[in-house]
Amino acid sequence: MTDVAEEMTYRLRVRGPMPATQGSPVGERIYWEMSEGTLEGPRIKARIAMPGGDWYRxxxxxxxxxxxxxxxxxxxxxxxxxxYTGLVQMNDAFTKAAEAASATRFEDHYMRMVMRFDAGAPKYAWLNQHLFLAEGRLTGRDQIEYRIYRVT
Known part of the structure; x- marks a missing residue:
């Protein structure tokens, strides 16, 4: 049987969204910017180097x-x-917390991601050689936290 081990915490701040692409032939997307963030764990300490993006559907x-x-x-x-890709359940707990700029608990809604890393430095080769899953929650206005687990 496969197990998971908690590997790191990913905290980020988002900015946006831009207006949705309603009417697009490939489906609606809402763009969010990952403006600030950190990865922290026993084997890694990193910060967002430049803004990232989420083409949220x-x-x-x-x-x-x-x-x-x-x-x-x-x-x-x-x-x-x-x-990373995944699923975010837009239930009442999530919607109310997002509107009030308050926090949720991990168990309040389904927010799960598949994380895929790409690292060139030998010290971080382990990121390329494992699968990673994450559970997320809101932590305040435009803030999200993920617990990232390595599949062993």
Whole structure:
């Protein structure tokens, strides 16, 4: 049986959204910018190097589907790229917290991501060699926190 091990915490601040692409032949998208953020764990300490982006797709089923790409620089100057997708349940707890700029708990709504890292520095090769899953929550106005787990 496969297990997961908590590997790091990803905290970020978003900016946006831009107006949606309603009427697009490939479906509506809402763009959010990942303006600030950190990755912190026993084996990594990094910050967002430049803004990333989320081409978020709202769904008629009450779930949103993020498609995020963001760039990090570690405290020892390594570049790490992160691409993640997943599901965000837009239930009452999530909507009320987002409107009030307040926090949610991880168990208040379904916010799960598949995280895919790309690192060139040998010290961070482990990021390329494992699968990562995350659970998320809101932490305040335009702020999100993810607990990232490595699949062992």
């Amino acid at each position: 709202p769904g008629a089923d009450g779930f949103g589907r993020p498609d995020v790409r963001v760039q990090f620089i570690t405290d020892d100057d390594a570049v790490i790229l992160l691409h």
